[in-house]
């Protein structure tokens with residue numbers, strides 16, 4: 001049976017999951033859902049691992065608590081995560097908390113979204129967007 005590699009967004013463990021059981025799959029190490037159906041916060045190490053190894057597209061929102069447009073986009077990004085379901089995983093990275101991330105990915109302004117698929121970055125988009133636009137942007141680039 002076909003399986004996909006998915007990095008646990010909670011503990012960073014790389015899991016191998018049968019494709020037809022992805023939505024219910026849990027991490028073999030910590031038990032967290034591998035497809036949380038919501039945008040979850042990750043650290044730099046987890047982001048780098050998932051971006052490199054995952055068989056499912058990954059979209060990260062680089063944000064910070066002091067950034068007003070980031071805060072207004074947060075519920076839109078969450079809604080987009082729900083709407084995209086098993087098509088892609090959406091994660092958030094707090095660039096204030098993880099300052100090395102901005103430099104590692106060359107982030108010049110926030111909010112910035114980056115989409116990863118097949119082990120490399122496919123597209124990047126700066127500025128806040130409503131949920132419907134996030135969904136169509138993601139579908140267009142993955």
Ligand SMILES: [Zn+2]
Pocket residue numbers: 008009010011012013027028029030031032
């Ligand atoms: Zn885990």
